[in-house]
Amino acid sequence: MNLTALWALVRKDLKLFLGDRRALILSLAAPIVIGAFFGFLFSGDGKKDTAKIPIALVDLDGSVLSRAVGAKLAEDKLLLVRPESEVQAREAVRKGRATAAVVLPKGFGDSAANAFFSSLGKPEVTVFYDPSHGMEMGLLRGLLTQAAMEVVSREMFTGDTGRTVVKRTLSGLDTSGVSSAEKAPLQDLLRSVDRWNAQQSAAPEKQRSGGLSLPYTLKEEPITAGSGIAYNGYAHSFGGMGVQFILFMGIDAGVALLVLRRSGTWQRLRAAPLGRRGILLARALSAAILATGILLVIFAAARLLFGVRILGSFAGFLGITVAFALMTATFGLLIAALGRTPEAARGLAIFGTLIMVMLGGAWIPSFVFPAWLQRATLLVPTRWAVDGLDAMTWRGLGFSAAVGPMAVLLGFAALFGILALWRFPFEDA
Amino acid sequence: MxxxxxxxxxxxxxxxxxxxxxxxxxxxxxxxxxxxxxxxxxxxxxxxxxxxxxxxxxxxxxxxxxxxxxxxxxxxxxxxxxxxxxxxxxxxxxxxxxxxxxxxxxxxxxxxxxxxxxxxxxxxxxxxxxxxxxxxxxxxxxxxxxxxxxxxxxxxxxxxxxxxxxxxxxxxxxxxxxxxxxxxxxxxxxxxxxxxxxxxxxxxxxxxxxxxxxxxxxxxRRLPLRNVLRLELENPPPGAWAEELAALPGIVSVRLEAAVLSVGLAELGPGSAAALGWLTTRGIAIAHAHTERADLETVFLALTGRTLRDA
Missing domain, CATH: 3.40.50.300 (P-loop containing nucleotide triphosphate hydrolases)
Incomplete structure (x- = not known):
């Protein structure tokens, strides 16, 4: 192959790209700005105020227990609890002002206390919820359970209501419908609780037990590149946006070849003894060089502006960058080859890019996808690029973690390149 | 080569x-x-x-x-x-x-x-x-x-x-x-x-x-004509002018484009005289006249019946 000709074509593409202010802005400024925006939204470093989940609380009971459950929910840092009437609460959820509404029914306090030991006559707590907030609903369910258990158990073991309920339950056991086999042990338990309550009442306030509580304390520790190294969400957002805009650039390079094909310049290129492989290879190389440069500049900006660091293997980071650059360059050629005209290729490019970017996890992390889709996205090269860049940046993994993504990306590059060479419409338009 | x-x-x-x-x-x-x-x-x-x-x-x-x-x-x-x-x-x-x-x-x-x-x-x-x-x-x-x-x-x-x-x-x-x-x-x-x-x-x-x-x-040399007489007419020729004009001695072809009449001549002298005489006797005024040597355009016209730019 004529390397002089090949390099001349590569140099020409680089000159044209770097001389095109619009292309530079689109390829560099846009991913930096959007990456910064997404990073700000999802950085998750714990330094910012997290948006609370708005909850409407309808207390139809007004008992000590129901008020205590409401207060417990309101204490939680994840919830923003607003007391409402039932009608207002339903309306707030319907209009999206509240994610859910918890309705504590009339008689909640008594029923919950009675049901604590016997599981009979449980009160029915209703939750109205916005179906578009499924994940928040799960969280609310857990927090409500925790609040109810703590409040009711504390009341049952130390409170006035608890003493009254225990005595009343003991006296009514014969007519309660509890089976004779369960009756004796339950009597023993309630008598013990009654004695316990008597002791607690006699003890100073500070020495009283607080009822049931979670059987553990929770220590939350983010696993990052190392102890003391905080997670920097900008690393993922800059990687994702870099991947997205480099894909745009790669496709643009492929479409530009189709535009060139309609001009006399294409005839002149083809008249030279360079060959079709040479023309495509030169375009792929120039696009890959540009893609590598753009990604490096994007991460340099992330480093300077937001302190994003390559906490893993720098060689691995470079390897993934170059492999992704080659993949995106050949993907652009493949889109051009399949589109065959600039107009058709642009339509195909929008579809292809959206699929690659969405399924690759550049916008939202792939772990939120259903399990089958997570498995399917392993066939999407951008998923490997995004995961690989994450591994080399904030996860701080070594070179061995880069080998898999690099191999997959290079495999895709080879596949796309072969298909492009096979399908590209070389003959004059 | x-x-x-x-x-x-x-x-x-x-x-x-x-x-x-x-x-x-x-x-x-x-x-x-x-x-x-x-x-x-x-x-x-x-x-x-x-x-x-x-x-x-x-x-x-x-x-x-x-x-x-x-x-x-x-x-x-x-x-x-x-x-x-x-x-x-x-x-x-x-x-x-x-x-x-x-x-x-x-x-x-x-x-x-x-x-x-x-x-x-x-x-x-x-x-x-x-x-x-x-x-x-x-x-x-x-x-x-x-x-x-x-x-x-x-x-x-x-x-x-x-x-x-x-x-x-x-x-x-x-x-x-x-x-x-x-x-x-x-x-x-x-x-x-x-x-x-x-x-x-x-x-x-x-x-x-x-x-x-x-x-x-x-x-x-292949052409049956040597020259073309181009005449800019002030009024159009009447009726079946083309057939009559083409039948005159020394005239090979006739063609009217806008107000310009192109007459292909086998021989410059007799042909141009015959064409000018025919037009004059029918009261057709001539604003301008010139002759051209037959060229490749004429060759193409003779070979295909069309002009190159019109084809």
């Missing part, structure tokens, strides 16, 4: 080239003439190796091109009909690129670039981007780009389309200089005066076929 043997090319059901054959000797300038859509550009593309003929052979010095990386392609310089330049690069960068495509580098590339710029009178604009050039300058640079690797056969596909007379003249002076250097030129055009000025031999194609292959003198 170049031989075409019965080459054919179809696009779907459309036969663009239907068995064209001709040859060009080394140092010869051959004009490939024909109206738009006659098959000229398809023929040129097959010669340059851009498209493969469906059948037939193109041979350069007795050898067929063996694929798109055949070094034989370096003996051909192509000046495409459309401008083949990168507008956002300078003239020098464009020429350096096209020189490098043929393997030129270093001092050889710089020398060839400087010579091509000088040859086309663009040395002082070498550093300027092509998008700042006039149409004529772009055409000259388009020609320069085909000369860098010093090809033996230069194919010029309508190289003067859309240029002003001054630039056209500059291009022609360049082509005449190349001809003087012994280069072989294949020149496609539908401008007859260009072919008459430059070409040693003319091949006329129409509807994908060769309809004439001769020198300019040889082609005009």
């Amino acid at each position: 170049l031989e075409l043997h019965n080459i054919r090319k179809s696009y779907g059901t459309q036969q663009a080239v239907k068995g064209i054959s001709f040859a060009i000797r080394a140092g010869e300038t051959l004009g490939l003439l024909g109206p738009n859509g006659a098959g000229k550009t398809t023929t040129v593309s097959m010669i340059a190796g851009l498209i493969a003929p469906d059948s037939g052979e193109v041979k350069l010095d007795g050898r067929s091109l063996g694929g798109d990386t055949d070094p034989l392609k370096a003996r051909i310089g192509l000046v495409p009909q459309d401008l083949a330049l990168f507008e956002d690069l300078s003239a020098r960068d464009n020429l350096s690129l096209f020189g490098a495509l043929y393997g030129l580098q270093g001092a050889a590339l710089n020398g060839a670039t400087a010579e091509a710029l000088s040859f086309t009178g663009l040395t002082d604009r070498a550093k300027d981007k092509v998008k700042t050039f006039s149409g004529g300058m772009k055409r000259r640079l388009n020609l320069a780009a085909a000369l860098l690797h010093d090809p033996d056969l230069i194919i010029l596909d309508e190289p003067t389309v859309g240029v002003d007379p001054q630039s056209r003249n500059a291009i022609f002076e360049g082509l005449e200089a190349l001809k003087a250097r012994g280069k072989t030129l294949l020149y496609t055009t539908h401008y007859m005066e260009e072919a008459e000025r430059l070409c040693d031999r003319i091949v006329i194609v129409d509807h994908g076929e060769v309809i004439a292959d001769d020198t300019v003198a040889g082609l005009t």
Whole structure:
């Protein structure tokens, strides 16, 4: 192959790209700005105020227990609890002002206390919820359970209501419908609780037990590149946006070849003894060089502006960058080859890019996808690029973690390149 | 030097080239003439190796091109009909690129670039981007780009389309200089005066076929007419004028376009006298009259019944 000709074509593409202010802005400024925006939204470093989940609380009971459950929910840092009437609460959820509404029914306090030991006559707590907030609903369910258990158990073991309920339950056991086999042990338990309550009442306030509580304390520790190294969400957002805009650039390079094909310049290129492989290879190389440069500049900006660091293997980071650059360059050629005209290729490019970017996890992390889709996205090269860049940046993994993504990306590059060479419409338009 | 043997090319059901054959000797300038859509550009593309003929052979010095990386392609310089330049690069960068495509580098590339710029009178604009050039300058640079690797056969596909007379003249002076250097030129055009000025031999194609292959003198000798009398009329001739006029002695053809009557004459004296007499006796006033020697346009008209630009 004529390397002089090949390099001349590569140099020409680089000159044209770097001389095109619009292309530079689109390829560099846009991913930096959007990456910064997404990073700000999802950085998750714990330094910012997290948006609370708005909850409407309808207390139809007004008992000590129901008020205590409401207060417990309101204490939680994840919830923003607003007391409402039932009608207002339903309306707030319907209009999206509240994610859910918890309705504590009339008689909640008594029923919950009675049901604590016997599981009979449980009160029915209703939750109205916005179906578009499924994940928040799960969280609310857990927090409500925790609040109810703590409040009711504390009341049952130390409170006035608890003493009254225990005595009343003991006296009514014969007519309660509890089976004779369960009756004796339950009597023993309630008598013990009654004695316990008597002791607690006699003890100073500070020495009283607080009822049931979670059987553990929770220590939350983010696993990052190392102890003391905080997670920097900008690393993922800059990687994702870099991947997205480099894909745009790669496709643009492929479409530009189709535009060139309609001009006399294409005839002149083809008249030279360079060959079709040479023309495509030169375009792929120039696009890959540009893609590598753009990604490096994007991460340099992330480093300077937001302190994003390559906490893993720098060689691995470079390897993934170059492999992704080659993949995106050949993907652009493949889109051009399949589109065959600039107009058709642009339509195909929008579809292809959206699929690659969405399924690759550049916008939202792939772990939120259903399990089958997570498995399917392993066939999407951008998923490997995004995961690989994450591994080399904030996860701080070594070179061995880069080998898999690099191999997959290079495999895709080879596949796309072969298909492009096979399908590209070389003959004059 | 170049031989075409019965080459054919179809696009779907459309036969663009239907068995064209001709040859060009080394140092010869051959004009490939024909109206738009006659098959000229398809023929040129097959010669340059851009498209493969469906059948037939193109041979350069007795050898067929063996694929798109055949070094034989370096003996051909192509000046495409459309401008083949990168507008956002300078003239020098464009020429350096096209020189490098043929393997030129270093001092050889710089020398060839400087010579091509000088040859086309663009040395002082070498550093300027092509998008700042006039149409004529772009055409000259388009020609320069085909000369860098010093090809033996230069194919010029309508190289003067859309240029002003001054630039056209500059291009022609360049082509005449190349001809003087012994280069072989294949020149496609539908401008007859260009072919008459430059070409040693003319091949006329129409509807994908060769309809004439001769020198300019040889082609005009075939004509039944020698001169054309052009008369600008002030009022139109009456009734079946065409048949009556054509039947007069010494008149070969008649044609009325707008108010200009073109009368083909076998002999200048008797024919023009007969035509002028016929018009005068019918009271048709003549605003202006002149005669022209029969040219390639006339040849094409005689061969096809159509003018080149109308075809």
